[in-house]
Amino acid sequence: MNHKPVIGIVGGIGAGKSTVSQALVKLGGCLIDADQIGHAALRDAENLQKIIEAFGPKILKEDGSVDRRKLGSIVFKDPLEREKLESIVIPWISDEIRLRMKDFSANPVCQMVILDAAIMLETGWNGVCDKILFVEASLSTREKRVKARGWSAEDLRDRESSQLPLEVKKARADAVLANDPDSPEISTQLVSLLKNWGWRR
Numbered sequence: 001m002n003h004k005p006v007i008g009i010v011g012g013i014g015a016g017k018s019t020v021s022q023a024l025v026k027l028g029g030c031l032i033d034a035d036q037i038g039h040a041a042l043r044d045a046e047n048l049q050k051i052i053e054a055f056g057p058k059i060l061k062e063d064g065s066v067d068r069r070k071l072g073s074i075v076f077k078d079p080l081e082r083e084k085l086e087s088i089v090i091p092w093i094s095d096e097i098r099l100r101m102k103d104f105s106a107n108p109v110c111q112m113v114i115l116d117a118a119i120m121l122e123t124g125w126n127g128v129c130d131k132i133l134f135v136e137a138s139l140s141t142r143e144k145r146v147k148a149r150g151w152s153a154e155d156l157r158d159r160e161s162s163q164l165p166l167e168v169k170k171a172r173a174d175a176v177l178a179n180d181p182d183s184p185e186i187s188t189q190l191v192s193l194l195k196n197w198g199w200r201r
């Protein structure tokens, strides 16, 4: 392979995409976290102005930054509202992903690049990935995990119904990593996967 391998991470909400991405960092990967870039997009002055114009000042916190909880409660209940937000921030996120991809590809420290993006297949960001990994955990496991961060089962459902169905994501992946409490160690599964793909001896 004459370019840096890129692995895309998808899966249900709370399945463990970030956890698996961190395990890949320990195996020499450099991480692009699309959720984090999405949060930075909300802080960009031009985007912020457009967001205020589109949703009104009610979505702001007292300090003038976006209240993500409030904006989330609007956009995950109404696809038209979500599209309004996406039309502002997705082009910005895509540009940022492209820049980081270029940097990491040229960085000898990065043995592979990891793109952790829940809406990878919806946005077409998978186009830059050599392999897609689907992280799988049961709904009850995922509900327990997101509860710990203050989300209800309804929050999980609203967000997940804004995305491609899990069966579609899984069917489009090159491999599945099981991440329920009784699943084998994440690092063991990853090492065997990377060997299968010829990315590691």
Ligand SMILES: CC(C)(COP(=O)(O)OP(=O)(O)OC[C@H]1O[C@@H](n2cnc3c(N)ncnc32)[C@H](O)[C@@H]1O)[C@@H](O)C(=O)NCCC(=O)NCCS
Pocket (backbone or CB within 6 Å): 013, 034, 035, 038, 039, 042, 067, 068, 069, 071, 072, 075, 082, 085, 086, 089, 090, 116, 117, 118, 119, 120, 159, 162, 163
């Ligand atoms: C609506 C916002 C403000 C809510 O912020 P909040 O901190 O509550 O959630 P966070 O950003 O951490 O997202 C958590 C999860 O929600 C889901 N999610 C986020 N954005 C989207 C979206 N546009 N479509 C479907 N699901 C989404 C993902 O599974 C994500 O992992 C924020 O998600 C946002 O700005 N989204 C638009 C940008 C985007 O698409 N980011 C996701 C890149 S993967």
Ligand SMILES: Nc1ncnc2c1ncn2[C@@H]1O[C@H](COP(=O)(O)OP(=O)(O)OP(=O)(O)O)[C@@H](O)[C@H]1O
Pocket (backbone or CB within 6 Å): 011, 012, 013, 014, 015, 016, 017, 018, 019, 020, 035, 118, 145, 146, 148, 179, 180, 186
């Ligand atoms: N194998 C595991 N063992 C124990 N806890 C785990 C495991 N995998 C994930 N978790 C925990 O579950 C929670 C959700 O995991 P994580 O943030 O990795 O999921 P995610 O798929 O990235 O979530 P989101 O869809 O919201 O981005 C975290 O608190 C994490 O520490």
